[in-house]
Amino acid sequence: MTKYIYIALGVVVVVLFGALRYQSSVIDELHITTKQQAQTIQQQEDANKALNIALQQERDAVIEQQQRNDEIERMATENAESVKTIIKTQPCAHTRLPQSALDRLYK
DSSP, X not given: OHHHHHHHHHHHHHHHHHHHHHHHHXXXXXXXXXXXXXXXXXXXXXXXXXXXXXXXXHHHHHHHHHHHHHHHHHHHHHHHHHHHHHHHHXXXXXXXXXXHHHHHHHO
């Protein structure tokens, strides 16, 4: 009878040892997976930072270009007004242009 008890205890010990090894391998796999996920998260954060920097630079460039465009438009408007004023003050302002010249201006 004690022989069967020892055999049963031996089987229990072997089963527990096997379960312990299995759990240990599962834990090791989880550690590896966690490290891989941490690396992936870090890479994504780095990529996001780079994209945010590029986006901010693009925004700054667009704002700067818009300011340039506004300045060019303002200068063009001022020049057009200046030309209108000069033309109105000249005696030729009331002279009728030939029809061919008018046709070219309309085109």
